[in-house]
Amino acid sequence: MAETAEIFIDGQRVAFQAEQTIMMAAHAAGIYIPHLCHHPELKPHGSCRLCVVEVNGRKLSACTTLAQQGQIIHNQRADLIASRRCVLQLLFVEGNHVCPACEKSGDCQLQALAYAVEMISPRFAHFYPQRTVDASHPDILLDYNRCILCELCLRASRDVDHKNVFSLQQRGDKTHLSVNSASGQLADSTLALGDKAMQVCPVGALLSKQTAYQTPIGARLYDQKPIAQGEAHDG
């Protein structure tokens, strides 16, 4: 009889298939591993560091590490949660994230993760960067203040929509998202509401103008249930 391939996440036995990452195996089993740059329909990116788990004593990103027989994985240990809280605290001060004034509030993964790890103190000094809003497109708003550089829109536009609307420019703390059009404005790009790139932004940086506030604040996904329950099976 063939042995079942299995890993152990926080003591729970989890079966996996060949070529599955730890993230894929965990989510298939209903175990949530936090993430911001991961999407199940896009290639793993491993950049946000929210999904770092401990695998046989080593800290590794769950979205890029293949599941292998017998791995002992910690996902919910206090030190891992503290690291995730620190990453989120850095993200919150690096941009201008004003949750009460954001259309994405209640549907935002950044906000929901901050609640999940009980991030309450500012901890670091705010950068308050000067950034713009691109409202040139008739259907779409791009608010650079809220962009966390996860590259999900970039990868979705390039790999799924085959339009290559976005790129990253410069390096280090100057890194920023850019629109690949002659004017640098969304209105001059080929981005459309139906694009995959419009479905993957985890924060309120890329928004549809047509559907804003259709669902009232208080009745949104993470208003109803914590992100660990809301995303366990689909993301």
Ligand code: SF4
């Ligand atoms: S606009 Fe959204 S999806 Fe695109 S890089 Fe910024 S945060 Fe990520």
